[in-house]
Every structure is written in C-alpha cells, then in structure tokens.
Amino acid sequence: MVKRGIEVINTTGKIARRAVLIYPKFYDHTFWSFERTLAKYTPRNEFGLPKRSLPPLGLMGLFNHLKPYYDNIELIDRNVNPLPLEELIKEADHVYIGGMIAQQKGFLEDAEAVKDAGKLLIAGGTIVDEHSQPRLMDMADHLVENEAEMVIDDLLEGLFHGNAEKLYRGTHAPPEQFFQPDYSCINMGNYQSMSVQITRGCPFNCEFCDIVARFGRKMRIAPWEHTEKAFRQMFQFGWKGTVFIVDDNFIGNPTETVTLLKKLCEIETEIGYRFPKYSEVSLNLSDEKPVMAELRKWFRKAYFIDNFIGVETNNIAALCETGKKQNLRGEKTVQEKLTLISEETGSNMMIGIIYGFDSDTSESVDDLIDFINSTHVPTVMVGLLQAPRNTELWNRMKEEGRLVEEATGNNSDGTMNFIPYSISEQEAERNYVRILEGIYSEDVFFTRVKRALRLIDPEVKDGTKSTRESMHCALRILTKENSRIYWRHLKDAHRIARKRFGSKTKGYWYILSEYLTYCARYTHMKAQTRYMREQIESRSYSQWQLRPWREIQGLGTMRLLGSALNVSVQSI
Ligand code: B12
Numbered sequence: 001m002v003k004r005g006i007e008v009i010n011t012t013g014k015i016a017r018r019a020v021l022i023y024p025k026f027y028d029h030t031f032w033s034f035e036r037t038l039a040k041y042t043p044r045n046e047f048g049l050p051k052r053s054l055p056p057l058g059l060m061g062l063f064n065h066l067k068p069y070y071d072n073i074e075l076i077d078r079n080v081n082p083l084p085l086e087e088l089i090k091e092a093d094h095v096y097i098g099g100m101i102a103q104q105k106g107f108l109e110d111a112e113a114v115k116d117a118g119k120l121l122i123a124g125g126t127i128v129d130e131h132s133q134p135r136l137m138d139m140a141d142h143l144v145e146n147e148a149e150m151v152i153d154d155l156l157e158g159l160f161h162g163n164a165e166k167l168y169r170g171t172h173a174p175p176e177q178f179f180q181p182d183y184s185c186i187n188m189g190n191y192q193s194m195s196v197q198i199t200r201g202c203p204f205n206c207e208f209c210d211i212v213a214r215f216g217r218k219m220r221i222a223p224w225e226h227t228e229k230a231f232r233q234m235f236q237f238g239w240k241g242t243v244f245i246v247d248d249n250f251i252g253n254p255t256e257t258v259t260l261l262k263k264l265c266e267i268e269t270e271i272g273y274r275f276p277k278y279s280e281v282s283l284n285l286s287d288e289k290p291v292m293a294e295l296r297k298w299f300r301k302a303y304f305i306d307n308f309i310g311v312e313t314n315n316i317a318a319l320c321e322t323g324k325k326q327n328l329r330g331e332k333t334v335q336e337k338l339t340l341i342s343e344e345t346g347s348n349m350m351i352g353i354i355y356g357f358d359s360d361t362s363e364s365v366d367d368l369i370d371f372i373n374s375t376h377v378p379t380v381m382v383g384l385l386q387a388p389r390n391t392e393l394w395n396r397m398k399e400e401g402r403l404v405e406e407a408t409g410n411n412s413d414g415t416m417n418f419i420p421y422s423i424s425e426q427e428a429e430r431n432y433v434r435i436l437e438g439i440y441s442e443d444v445f446f447t448r449v450k451r452a453l454r455l456i457d458p459e460v461k462d463g464t465k466s467t468r469e470s471m472h473c474a475l476r477i478l479t480k481e482n483s484r485i486y487w488r489h490l491k492d493a494h495r496i497a498r499k500r501f502g503s504k505t506k507g508y509w510y511i512l513s514e515y516l517t518y519c520a521r522y523t524h525m526k527a528q529t530r531y532m533r534e535q536i537e538s539r540s541y542s543q544w545q546l547r548p549w550r551e552i553q554g555l556g557t558m559r560l561l562g563s564a565l566n567v568s569v570q571s572i
C-alpha cells in the first residue's frame with residue numbers, strides 16, 4: 001500500500017497547527033431527518049437545540065486519520081452547534097468540510113464563510129461531484145471525490161509541501177484501510193442514535209441506485225478489529241442507545257453476515273451490554289435458503305430492532321424494468337416475505353417505496369396504496385423515481401432523451417429529473433401526494449402499527465434509552481401535538497402488549513415503548529405529508545411537464561419540449 005504522505009510527514013512534523021472539520025446544516029425538510037419528532041419530544045442537546053438522529057460518521061473517521069498531523073483538531077456539526085462559523089474557525093489553518101447533496105445550501109454558505117475568512121478549504125463527502133457542483137468546485141481549494149482513504153495521504157503530503165492538487169478522485173479502498181471513527185470527537189448526547197459502518201458495496205444492481213457505482217458490487221468487509229473497537233468505544237463512552245449499521249446492504253454476503261452477527265453477540269456478551277441495532281438489508285433476507293434462515297435467527301439474537309428494506313413497488317413489471325429481481329424470488333408474496341422476516345428476526349422494519357417507473361400509471365396508485373396498507377410496516381419512505389448521475393437509469397434516460405436535470409439528492413422531495421413514461425411529471429407529483437396521504441392517514445397508519453406490535457419480538461428486550469429519557473419522551477408524546485390520536489390507540493397497544501407478554505413485564509414495556517416510537521414518527525410523517533402537499537401545489541408546470549414521454553414522443557419531441565428544456569438536457 002502506498003502511504004507516501006504519512007512517511008514524509010512523520011519524519012518532518014505536522015502539516016499545520018489547527019484543523020476544523022465542519023458538517024454543514026441541513027435546511028430542507030427530508031424524510032429521514034425526523035427533525036419534527038426530535039424537536040418535539042427529545043431532551044435538548046448541550047446547546048439547547050433539538051437532538052439530531054445520527055452523527056457525521058465520515059468526518060469522525062477523517063478526524064481520526066488527521067489527528068496525528070495537527071496539534072489541535074475539532075469536529076463541528078453545524079446541526080448541533082449554533083455558534084457563528086466565523087468564531088468556530090477563527091483559529092483554524094485548514095477547514096475540512098464534508099456531507100451530502102441534501103446539505104448543499106448549508107455547504108455553500110459555510111464554504112463561502114470559510115473563504116471569506118481567508119482559510120484553506122478542503123471539501124469531501126458524497127456531495128463532491130465534478131459535474132453537478134460547479135460552485136463548490138470553484139470555491140474549494142481542494143476536493144476529494146468518492147471514498148477518501150486511498151487519496152487522503154496524497155492530499156496531506158501535497159498540503160505539507162504546498163503543491164496539493166485541486167481534485168483527488170478516490171477509488172474503492174481495501175477494507176483494512178477504511179477510516180475508523182473516533183467517537184470521542186463528538187458529544188454522543190447530541191444524537192438520538194450512533195452509527196457504525198461494517199461493509200461497503202452491494203451485490204445487486206438496481207437500475208436507479210448509485211450505491212453500486214459508488215461502492216462496487218463486491219462486499220468489502222472491515223476487519224473485525226475495527227468493528228470491535230467501535231462497539232467497545234461506544235460502550236466505554238457510555239452510549240446506551242441504538243446503533244445504526246449504515247451499510248447499504250448488510251446482508252450482501254450472507255455467510256459473512258452470519259459470522260459478523262455471531263461476533264457481535266460475543267463481544268456484547270463480554271462487555272455486558274446489548275445495543276439495540278438497525279440496518280439496511282435486501283428483501284432476499286426472506287429467501288428459503290438455509291443461510292437466510294440462519295441469518296434471520298442471528299438478527300434476532302444480535303438484538304436488531306429494525307431493518308430498512310428496499311421493497312420499491314408491488315408492480316412486477318416495474319421491478320423487472322429496474323432490475324430488482326431479488327424482490328421477485330420464490331413463491332411468497334411481498335407481504336408474506338415481510339411478515340416472515342419480522343416473525344423470525346423479531347424486529348420491525350421500515351420500507352422504501354418508489355413511484356414513477358415506466359410501467360407505473362395513475363391507475364396503479366391505488367394498488368400501491370392498498371399494498372402498503374396491507375403490510376405491517378408503519379414507517380414507509382416513499383420517493384418519486386430519480387436518476388442520479390452514474391446510474392444505469394441516468395444512462396438510459398440520457399440515451400432516450402428524457403433527462404431534464406441533475407437529481408436533487410433528496411429522493412423524497414417529490415421531484416423527478418427525467419420525463420416519466422406513462423404519466424406526466426405533474427401527474428407523478430400529484431400521485432406522490434396521493435400516496436403519502438393514502439398511507440399516512442390515521443386509520444391506516446395505526447392499523448399497520450398494531451399489526452407490527454403483534455409481530456415484533458427481538459431476543460433481548462432491555463438496553464434501550466435510560467428510563468429518565470424515555471419517560472421524558474413518553475410524556476411529551478402523550479401531551480403534545482396529535483396527543484388525542486396517540487391516546488386513542490394506546491389502549492389497543494396496551495391490550496396487545498398484555499395479551500402477548502402479561503402485564504408490566506419487560507415484553508409489555510417493550511411493546512408500549514415501540515408504540516410510542518411510532519407515534520413520534522407519525523408526528524413527522526404527518527407534517528412531512530402536509531409539507532409535500534403544499535410544496536407540490538405551489539409548483540407551476542411547463543407544457544412538456546403536462547404530458548408523459550409516451551405522448552411527447554408521438555407528438556415530436558422538439559416541438560413540445562421547446563428550447564429551454566433542450567438547453568438543459570444538452571448541457572448535461
Ligand atoms: C447514514 C446515512 C444517513 C443517516 C445519517 C446521515 C447524517 N449523519 O446526517 C440518515 C438516515 C439521517 C440519512 C439521511 C438522509 N440521507 Co443518507 N445516507 C446514509 C448512508 C447510508 C451512510 C453514510 C455513512 O455514514 N457512510 C459511511 C462514511 C464512512 O462514509 P461517508 O460519509 O461517505 O465518508 C467517506 C467519504 O465520503 C469521505 N468524506 C466524507 N466527508 C468528507 C470530508 C472531507 C473533507 C474529505 C476529504 C472526505 C470526506 O470520507 C469517508 C471515507 O471514505 C449513505 C450511503 C452511503 N453508504 O454512503 C446515505 C446517503 C449519504 N444518504 C443520502 C440521502 C439522499 C439522504 C436523505 C436526503 C434521504 C431522505 N430523503 O431523507 C437524508 C438527508 C439527511 C437529513 N438529515 O435530512 C444519499 C446522498 C446522495 C448524495 N450524493 O449526496 C446517500 C449517498 C445514499 C444514496 N445512495 O442515495 N442518511
């Protein structure tokens with residue numbers, strides 16, 4: 001492994017005195033931010049602001065890597081710390097800034113402030129894209145695109161010698177090189193959950209997904225010592241909450257995942273604490289193969305309380321079109337597969353749904369709503385189909401002349417960046433609101449909640465937040481926004497819990513606390529649904545956005561699209 005930067009700098013000293021790492025603010029309401037839930041129910045952070053869901057893991061790893069090269073280094077999450085940026089970076093020689101496209105506004109604001117203060121600016125994270133981020137490319141002194149591990153030392157060496165390049169393009173790092181996060185660089189109390197990354201990559205190749213382009217199809221698994229260290233550190237620093245294993249498909253290599261789960265159980269037995277965990281997995285977790293049955297068993301033992309699954313749609317033609325064949329395997333229906341997973345893992349799940357495939361129509365919306373409402377899954381992330389750069393869908397849309405603009409980087413903002421085939425863009429957006437309202441009305445949501453409460457049962461039922469914090473949240477959920485709704489369904493939750501586990505047992509309290517978690521999420525979903533309706537109702541549409549591609553093609557593309565669209569398509 002080439003480690004030129006490290007060797008040269010180690011023999012000659014530090015790169016500079018002080019570095020500050022910045023995680024910019026998220027401004028827009030997004031599905032996963034759950035900011036309304038966090039603002040209303042959780043205790044405040046150290047600055048008196050609402051907690052955030054998760055810490056900036058990429059920067060925590062970068063922090064650890066950079067530590068030896070500066071006398072002084074600090075990580076600041078701007079979603080947590082409200083102090084003015086100018087003050088925070090006053091003493092810094094180098095400012096590193098990283099994040100995702102959904103942070104674009106905050107990113108550019110901070111980048112501008114850093115440059116105004118005359119500091120050296122280094123940008124990285126999934127936002128960095130030579131083609132779609134021209135302002136950032138202009139503003140930053142140095143940028144790292146893709147994974148940073150294989151190029152970071154070249155950058156450091158360049159900074160040291162004053163000859164660093166403008167853009168470093170990372171390649172897939174071998175797992176032993178993965179940055180290891182340093183959990184001491186954040187105040188864990190500012191977050192609702194902690195995160196760990198164990199693997200990168202996914203063996204599948206769904207047409208719309210940029211994960212494969214980003215991380216490859218071969219699973220790269222961090223050495224066990226990295227994972228063990230992360231869990232030990234979280235425990236050592238007193239973390240007692242949930243841990244999100246952020247891997248894009250934690251079961252990409254099922255045999256290896258079984259081994260990992262066994263090791264997680266061992267280490268947690270040794271430290272005497274079981275973190276409630278959640279992750280992202282593909283639907284083939286329900287397959288009949290023995291290794292999948294083994295996996296489901298170990299998910300339960302390893303105390304997974306939730307898993308996110310990309311179900312995408314009930315439209316079989318759409319699944320074929322998008323190459324999501326793993327969702328079509330076997331004889332079982334999707335509902336049966338989801339039920340089996342919850343029954344055998346004991347954990348609940350969140351599912352992702354996408355609308356806007358070529359074979360989706362306005363008529364298929366009701367089917368989709370009915371399908372979602374027939375499951376036991378309360379938390380459903382619905383998005384309109386987007387074609388991010390570097391995906392096969394992007395290439396196809398470009399080839400077919402349907403691409404209109406860059407994807408927004410927020411897959412649940414009700415926008416599409418290409419012309420849908422069977423419906424117009426306007427119809428797609430209106431149908432999006434219909435879907436949200438169809439699945440987040442009180443009756444259907446709480447029906448799904450009650451189904452979930454009848455199924456979930458992870459092996460260990462302790463280990464969640466401290467009683468004081470839980471009580472604080474519970475009190476707020478039952479006294480603030482929508483509280484009448486939450487009281488109304490509480491008696492059913494109580495009955496289900498009592499019938500399954502007897503009164504006031506651990507199982508009983510587990511079910512009730514899960515019920516309250518769903519209530520808290522509902523506050524966010526309901527507000528997000530309202531917000532999306534307002535957003536979409538306020539949009540205006542050009543002629544070409546009122547027709548599906550199917551018709552536009554028939555009418556003659558050029559005449560309908562007009563010059564404005566042609567300019568933007570050609571520039572992409
Ligand atoms: C965990 C996660 C989240 C978490 C927490 C994120 C947080 N801290 O706020 C939650 C669940 C809240 C979340 C939410 C969202 N997410 Co998200 N999320 C992820 C996920 C699964 C893992 C991120 C992670 O921790 N990776 C591990 C670390 C080690 O990797 P990393 O951060 O990329 O860092 C590496 C490099 O980028 C680099 N690096 C990072 N920063 C910097 C800075 C500098 C200076 C340098 C040099 C290098 C560098 O170094 C690291 C090692 O190589 C990624 C997918 C993925 N695998 O990356 C999606 C991902 C980042 N999310 C995405 C999206 C779209 C969203 C949402 C908009 C979804 C939605 N509709 O709600 C929201 C927006 C967030 C919000 N708060 O509102 C997209 C972003 C697309 C893009 N190009 O920006 C991704 C890539 C998934 C995808 N393929 O679509 N997300």
Ligand code: SF4
Pocket residue numbers: 202203204205206209210211212248249282310
């Ligand atoms: S299974 Fe998930 S992570 Fe893998 S390619 Fe498909 S959408 Fe992407």
